[in-house]
Amino acid sequence: MTTAIEMRDITMSFGANEVLKGINLELEPGKVTAILGANGAGKSTLIKVLSGVYNDYGGTVIIDGVAVDIDHPTTARSYGIEAVHQKIADGVVPGLSVAENFLFEAIVNNDVPRASSLRGLMPKARDVASVLDLDWSDEVLRSDIYELPIADQQLLLLARALVHEPRLLILDEPTSALSETEADRLFEVIRRLRDDGVAVLYVSHRLAEIDAIADRLLVLRDGVFVNDQSRPFDWPQALHSMLGVAEADPHDRTGELHGTDNVLCLEGIQLLPRSSPFDLSIRDSEVTGVFGLLGSGGSELARGIFGVDAFKEGTMKLAGEPYKPKEPADAIARDVYMVPEDRAATTIIKEWTISMTSTFPFLRDVSRFAVLNPMAEAKVGRSVVEEFGVVAQGPNDPVVSLSGGNQQKVVVGRWLRKQPTVMVLNEPFQGVDVGARHDLAEKTREVAAAGSAVIVMSTDLEEIMQVSDRVIVLADGNLRHDAYLSETSREEILERLSEVE
C-alpha cells in the first residue's frame, strides 16, 4: 500500500524559538500512529502544521507523491486531512441545536438555507450522524448542544470530521473528557476507520490508550522524533526517550531527609473519575515528589489538599485532627499552603509590587488594627528579595517586570518564609530558568529540613529527582509507586509509570 501522507524535514519556528526541528513522518493508510511527548515537545505545533493552521512552516508535505502546500485549514480539508482538537468546547457551537451543530459547516458555507426549519434540517443531520451510526432520536437532535453528554459531543465532532471522508484523521487527546466506557466506544470507532483504510494520527498522554489502539508509536522531544516503535511497545524505553537522559546525579546533594511523623494523612482519596481510591501519608521534614504525566491527578491532589476543590472521595487528617478545608483560607488557617501551577493566571496581581505580592497572604503580619504599615511591608518584601535571591532593583519593583524565575521565587518565597506545616508546590519549576530552579530547590529542601512537610508535583522526572527525598508515582489518578529515592531508581520509576494494565 502506498504512503498516504508524508512529511519531509518539517520545521516551524516562533521567532527565535525553533519548535519543530526537522520532522520526517509517513502516515500510512489503515494504521494508527500515536505520538507521545512531554509538554512543549511540539505535538500541537505538528498537528497545527498538518491541519493548515500555520502556513509558514519549512519543509514539504507530500500527498500521493505530489508536494503540496497546506496553507489554510480549508486546503488541509481539500487534501483529506481532518483534525479533532482537544477542547470539545472549541468545536461545538453553543446556543444551536444538536442538528444544527451536525450541519454547522454546511450552514456557515450557505449550503443549507439559513432560514430552513429545524424539521427540514433533520434528514441532513441524520446523514452526518450516520457516518458513525449515531442513531439519535429527533428529540435529541432538536435539543440544545449543551444538553448532550460530553462524550456524545465528542462523537458529534468526530462525525463532522468524518463526513468529509478524510484520508488522515488527527485526534488530539480525544479521551480527556470521556469516561472509560465512552472511551471504549471511541476506540471501536477508530478501529473501524483504520480497517476502512483511514490513516489515524493519535496524540495522547495516556499510555494505556496508546497501547490499546496504536500500531506505531513515535516519541517527540524538543521538536524531533527520538523513538520509533512498532507493536509490542517497549514502554520504559519510550518513556526514557520522552523524558530525556538523566543530567545530574540525584544524590548529588546534602543527604536524603527522612521524616518521622505522618503530618497529613489522606484516606481513600479518589483523584479522577476513573481512578481507584488510595491512602497516602505525607511525612514532615522531607520533600515528597509527586510524579506523573499530564492529567494524571497531581493537580487534583494539590487542589484537594489546599481546599480549592473537594476530592471525589476520601477524607484527610492533619496532625491527627480531621481536616476538611472548604476554601484555601481554611487551609491557610491550619498552615497548609499551596503554590498553584500556571503562575500568571492564578498567583499574580498584575498591578502589584514585589512587596505587595509577598505580604498578600499574611496581611495581618504587616498591619495594626487592619491599617497597613508600609515599613513592615517593605521589610517583608526586602527579606523575600534577599533570602530567595530575587534579581530586582528593590521590593518596590512591579512583580510583572521580573523574569519568570524571579516571579516564581516571590510567590514561593512568600509562603516558605512562614515555615509551613504542609507546603504544596504544583509545578514550581515551570517557566523557570535553570539557575532559579536550583535556588528554589535549595530553599524548598531547607524548609523541609527545618520540619515542614513539602509536596512537589511535577511532570518532569529530573525536577522530581532534584528536589525530592521520597517519590510517588501517579498514573491516571492511581498510585503506582511510593519509595525513597535511595531505595528506588529512575528505571524503576519509569517502569512503574509505564505499567499498562
Place this chain on the structure above:
Amino acid sequence: MSNKTTAKEAGTLTAKHSIDARDLLVKYGFIAVTVLFFVYFAATIPAFRQSSTMFSMLKFTSVVGIAGLGLTMTMVVGGLDLSVGATAGMAVTVAAMTMVIYAQQGWVAIVAVVIAGALIGAFNALLIVILKIPDLLATLATMFLIQGLKLVPVDGQSVSSGLILRDGSVAPGKFTSDFLQINRGSLGPVPYPVVIFFVIAVLSWFFLSRTKWGRVMYAIGSNPEAARLAGARVGRYKAVAYMMSGVYASIAGLILASRIGQGDISAGNSLLLDAVAVSLVGTSVLGVNKPNAFGTALGAILIGILLTGTTMMNFPYYWQDVVKGLVLLVALIFSFTLSRRKTRFVAAVPL
C-alpha cells in the same frame, strides 16, 4: 554585537523620553483640566468667585459624590452596582414614610433608611455571591424591584404632609425640622452635606488604600482566583462591598430627602448614570486606571464645577448632559487611548 546593543538602547531611550510627556498627561491631565475650568469660570463669571457659590456647588455635588463612592467600592471588587440610584430613591420614600405616615422622629428615619440600604446591599450580595448571578444583571434586577416596590406602600404617590391615606385619614406627621437641618445646616460656613461628603470620601480613601481590607478588595477585582488562592474569602468581601454601596446610596438618599422635603417618588432617577460617570471619570485621575475614592470624589467635583459654570453662563439646561458626556469621554480617552496601563474596569463594564 555591541553596535547592535547600543543602537537598541538609544532607540529605547528616545522612545522612553517621548512616552514621559504622555505619562505626564495621563497622570495630571485630568487634574489640569479641572483647574483650568475652575480658573476660567472664576475669571469670567464674578458670581462664581463667591464662596457661597462654591459651597452650593459642593452641596449639590455631594449626593452624586457619595453614591459614586459606594459604586466605586463595588467596582473595586470587579463588579458594578446598578441599583445605587434606585436605592437612593427608595431612601427618600422610606424617610418620608417614617416621618409623615408613622409620625416618627428624624433620627428614626435616618436609622430606617440606613438599615434599608444595608438590606438592599445584602440582597445584591445574595444574588451575586450565593446565586452566582453576574453583578450587572443582578443589580439591574434589584434596581427594578426596589423602584417598583417602594411605590407599593404609598400607592404610587409622593409622600408629603397632609397626604390622604388609604383609610381616608390624613397622614399625621411631617418632615421634622431636625431632618431638614441635614440639608440646611452647616458647620461654620460648610454645609452639612459637604461635611458628610468629605468625611465619607476621606474614610473611603483610607479604607481602600490604607487598610488590609482595601488591599484584598483590589486583589479580588484584579484577579479573583489569585486572591482566593492566597486565602481571601472572596464572597465575604464582595458582600461587604455591596452592603457598603447600599449604605452609601441610602446616605445620598437622606441628603436628597432633606433637600426635597417630601417623599418625591421620582427622586434619585438620574442618580445612577451620574454616579457611574463620576466613578469612571475617577479611574482616570492621576493615571492610576483603577477605581479609587479620591478620583471619584474629584470626578464628582469637576462635574459639579462644569455644571455650575455652564449654568451661570446661561447655557440651557439640556447642555448638562452634553457636558457630562464630554467629561466622561475625555476621561475615557485618558484611560484607554493615552494610558499604557491596562485599564481595569474593562472587564467589569461589558455594557
